Amino acid sequence: MRKRVAIVGAGMTYFRSMLPMTPQEMVYEAARKSLDDCGLEFRDIDAVVSGSAPDAFDGYHHKGLVGVEPSGGFRKPYSRVYVGGGTGVGVAVAGWWHVASGAFKKVLVVAWEKMSHPYPHSQPLFKTIFDPVTEQPLGPNLIWIFALEMRRYMEMHKLSKELIARVAVKNKGNALDHPYAQLGAKITVEDVLRSPVLVWPVHRLDISPSSDGAVALVFASEEEAKKITDTPVWIDGVGACLDSQFWTNRDLAYPYYVYLAAQQAYKMAGIANPLKEIDVFEPYDPFTYKELHHLDALLGKPGLAPKLLEEGQLERDGDYPTCPSGGLLGVGNPIAAAGLMKVAELYWQLSGRAGKRQVPNARVGVAQAWGDLMQVAQVVVCRA
Amino acid sequence: MGIESFYEYPAGIALSRFLEELRLGRLVASKCSSCGHMTIPPRAYCVKCYRPIKEYQVIGGEGRIVTYTRSFINIEGKPANPPVTWVFVKFDGVDGGLLHLLDPSINPQTGMRVRPVFREQRIGSILDIKWFTAV
Numbered sequence: 001m002r003k004r005v006a007i008v009g010a011g012m013t014y015f016r017s018m019l020p021m022t023p024q025e026m027v028y029e030a031a032r033k034s035l036d037d038c039g040l041e042f043r044d045i046d047a048v049v050s051g052s053a054p055d056a057f058d059g060y061h062h063k064g065l066v067g068v069e070p071s072g073g074f075r076k077p078y079s080r081v082y083v084g085g086g087t088g089v090g091v092a093v094a095g096w097w098h099v100a101s102g103a104f105k106k107v108l109v110v111a112w113e114k115m116s117h118p119y120p121h122s123q124p125l126f127k128t129i130f131d132p133v134t135e136q137p138l139g140p141n142l143i144w145i146f147a148l149e150m151r152r153y154m155e156m157h158k159l160s161k162e163l164i165a166r167v168a169v170k171n172k173g174n175a176l177d178h179p180y181a182q183l184g185a186k187i188t189v190e191d192v193l194r195s196p197v198l199v200w201p202v203h204r205l206d207i208s209p210s211s212d213g214a215v216a217l218v219f220a221s222e223e224e225a226k227k228i229t230d231t232p233v234w235i236d237g238v239g240a241c242l243d244s245q246f247w248t249n250r251d252l253a254y255p256y257y258v259y260l261a262a263q264q265a266y267k268m269a270g271i272a273n274p275l276k277e278i279d280v281f282e283p284y285d286p287f288t289y290k291e292l293h294h295l296d297a298l299l300g301k302p303g304l305a306p307k308l309l310e311e312g313q314l315e316r317d318g319d320y321p322t323c324p325s326g327g328l329l330g331v332g333n334p335i336a337a338a339g340l341m342k343v344a345e346l347y348w349q350l351s352g353r354a355g356k357r358q359v360p361n362a363r364v365g366v367a368q369a370w371g372d373l374m375q376v377a378q379v380v381v382c383r384a
Numbered sequence: 385m386g387i388e389s390f391y392e393y394p395a396g397i398a399l400s401r402f403l404e405e406l407r408l409g410r411l412v413a414s415k416c417s418s419c420g421h422m423t424i425p426p427r428a429y430c431v432k433c434y435r436p437i438k439e440y441q442v443i444g445g446e447g448r449i450v451t452y453t454r455s456f457i458n459i460e461g462k463p464a465n466p467p468v469t470w471v472f473v474k475f476d477g478v479d480g481g482l483l484h485l486l487d488p489s490i491n492p493q494t495g496m497r498v499r500p501v502f503r504e505q506r507i508g509s510i511l512d513i514k515w516f517t518a519v
Contacts, residue, residue, distance in 0.1 A: 018394075019394075020394045020396065020397075020400075021394065021396045021397060021428075022393070022394065022395070022396035022397075022399070022428075024396075024427075024428075025396045025397055025398070025428045025429075028428060028429040028434075032429065032434065032436065035434075041434065042434040056389070058391075059389070059391040059393075069427075069431060070429060072434060116392075116394075117391045117392060117393055118389055118390065118391050119390050119391065119392045124389065125389060
């Protein structure tokens with residue numbers, strides 16, 4: 001019989017293009033804040049679950065170790081979870097396993113990324129994610145694969161660049177109210193369309209930045225959570241799904257694997273109609289179109305998200321507030337930390353602590369991250 | 385396929401202070417204002433009670449050899465001429481310790497008292513210490 005799992009504390013660092021801190025110092029800051037948030041100490045934690053992207057991005061080839069000491073994870077069970085870009089939500093899913101299994105009562109979940117170590121840029125390292133025989137010889141960069149998917153999505157649903165650009169306008173605007181955000185800004189659709197075309201149809205402002213940052217959450221069993229806080233946020237559903245390694249096997253217009261992961265989480269949480277029952281959506285938005293692409297799958301209705309965007313329903317004061325945090329486009333994209341930031345946003349929203357970003361009467365939320373070569377989906381559903 | 389990759393690392397909060405003190409020819413440890421625990425190389429947080437570090441304390445450089453080794457090959461696996469002696473040095477009353485080279489004229493022994501020899505030209509690097517030598 002699985003145990004109910006609550007989030008009882010959260011903390012994060014600033015997301016910045018270059019933080020003058022070591023990864024250890026970032027992990028400590030996030031972990032310290034999350035424990036201070038709920039009045040616990042490092043010694044109170046039974047196990048630590050950490051997450052970070054491939055070693056190559058910060059150049060340590062045993063990177064899980066970096067998080068051990070500053071998270072208080074030494075001399076106790078400590079693991080590093082890695083599922084590509086989906087790691088940030090995947091680490092929350094794995095943290096849930098630890099507590100739901102009954103094996104641990106209080107677990108620290110921490111994710112970090114330090115993308116500013118490689119110079120001049122982390123971009124060339126992404127080349128290594130492609131197939132060495134069929135793709136790498138072509139000299140792919142990371143963006144071209146998204147450009148292919150974006151174009152396919154636009155053609156499938158007859159979407160304009162002007163409409164999709166509104167995701168950047170919305171998210172960067174929302175991020176102005178996020179105290180840790182890297183790229184909060186008041187911009188216009190014209191700004192997005194006038195920004196340089198990097199790989200058509202992807203413009204500069206369609207893309208989230210490279211970032212440094214760390215986020216930590218404290219998970220507790222039901223019994224412990226009630227001792228720790230009056231405002232626990234329950235993780236009532238989790239879902240995880242990987243599609244084939246070969247992206248060429250998929251219809252790029254609809255991320256069916258995200259739909260499957262969401263359905264697992266909804267079934268566990270007893271949600272029959274996500275459109276009616278969910279108050280806050282935090283789909284993964286490393287690119288503008290990805291927010292819509294993922295929201296389609298979270299709602300189980302291909303092509304619905306762009307319509308809701310057009311009607312203004314995805315705004316923070318709309319009927320389906322989406323990325324009220326500001327998302328990766330606005331808050332920043334330190335890979336694993338960015339996904340966990342979305343789960344932290346659910347915690348802040350559903351416990352009524354989101355400050356200027358607060359969605360009124362938010363009771364149920366969903367966060368999702370995605371990654372690898374367009375095949376990983378990780379989903380959590382939270383309830384106040 | 386080949387990718388040449390370069391990295392630049394910030395020293396961060398605690399090690400920036402450490403390097404600055406090395407430039408001045410001194411060793412510094414982090415000191416917890418809450419429990420008094422001291423660590424070298426310094427951390428930004430106390431590894432005992434996990435309060436943030438607000439104090440750094442210059443320590444006397446004298447320490448003792450905890451263990452040592454001598455390498456007859458270099459990083460590329462080729463013969464090292466002369467061979468290089470590595471020592472791990474701990475300092476009285478301070479947690480942690482430093483790995484460094486040993487003065488080649490010294491025959492190392494466990495427990496031997498040693499001190500750092502600083503270079504005249506210092507830039508804020510662990511190499512500002514030339515090596516450790518016997519007290």
